Amino acid sequence: MMSDVSTRPRVALVIGSGGVKCAAAIGLWSVLTEAGIAVDSVVGCSGGSLYGAAIAGGWSAEKMRSLSESLWTDDVMQGYRENLKASRDGSLRFNDRSGLVDDTVLNQNLERIYGDLQFADLDLPLKLVATDLHRGEKVILSRGPVRQAIRASIAIPIIFPPWEIDGRLLTDGGASDPLPIDVAIQDGADIIIAMGFTLSYRTRMRSITAVQEQLTSIYTNNILNATYAFHNLAHHAEIFPVIPELDEQVSMFDVDKIPAVIEKGAAATREQLPHITRLLQASG
Numbered sequence: 001m002m003s004d005v006s007t008r009p010r011v012a013l014v015i016g017s018g019g020v021k022c023a024a025a026i027g028l029w030s031v032l033t034e035a036g037i038a039v040d041s042v043v044g045c046s047g048g049s050l051y052g053a054a055i056a057g058g059w060s061a062e063k064m065r066s067l068s069e070s071l072w073t074d075d076v077m078q079g080y081r082e083n084l085k086a087s088r089d090g091s092l093r094f095n096d097r098s099g100l101v102d103d104t105v106l107n108q109n110l111e112r113i114y115g116d117l118q119f120a121d122l123d124l125p126l127k128l129v130a131t132d133l134h135r136g137e138k139v140i141l142s143r144g145p146v147r148q149a150i151r152a153s154i155a156i157p158i159i160f161p162p163w164e165i166d167g168r169l170l171t172d173g174g175a176s177d178p179l180p181i182d183v184a185i186q187d188g189a190d191i192i193i194a195m196g197f198t199l200s201y202r203t204r205m206r207s208i209t210a211v212q213e214q215l216t217s218i219y220t221n222n223i224l225n226a227t228y229a230f231h232n233l234a235h236h237a238e239i240f241p242v243i244p245e246l247d248e249q250v251s252m253f254d255v256d257k258i259p260a261v262i263e264k265g266a267a268a269t270r271e272q273l274p275h276i277t278r279l280l281q282a283s284g
Contacts, residue, residue, distance in 0.1 A: 009279070011040050012192045013043070013193050015044045016195060017178040021246065023065075023258045025265060027267070041189065046153055049150045051064060053126060065262070068255050076109065077253065084100055128150065129183065139168065139170055155172050189237055196242075197243070242268045245267075
């Protein structure tokens, strides 16, 4: 690893929201590690919080590979279809603390994976992003139990119940900032390696749902592009976008596609690696 933080630029890693696609961060981390590039801090959002916490905790790539399979077990989504149907016919009562899925299994899985790990125990400084459900504000979590912060950050709206921390009802971080580059900037990072995820576009739309999904893809991708452009223009930090190009659509819980996703993450990182290395060498 490149040494002595005091004589080189501060490097931050940002992993945005993207469901199972966030497993691409394993490929990113493997490439950076092999190249000897040290990271000084990590920021994670939604699905990216899972891998951000693992990287900050010093996990090996091999241990990280089993993360999604261990978390998104088949029974996590138990009852989803039945409750979705009930919500449509009005027989399911719903409020701001509800979700279509009982989160018992999800919480048990998070406890099994992360245990009592605290932010203070991590090898690297970590900040995770969630969203205040009532105010719409971005909430930055950086203390206490790591699994509690992850639970808040991955609380997919409507599907999983929100999670309360310090009296605030929190939901998925992607709702307020799917790629929180500004968090790394505020922490004084000089170089930011930011992994974001685009949504695929449909070539045919033959239903209202399909049109809605297409519009979601357009909104999401434009927000991602605008985020990169804004921070590149407005701040001194050098930002390197790492956007894996996936050959096929990867849904939120497609854990069987993780090996391909990891490789795409590694490939996207290798494209940026010469630029990152050159800047570090010039600054060192």
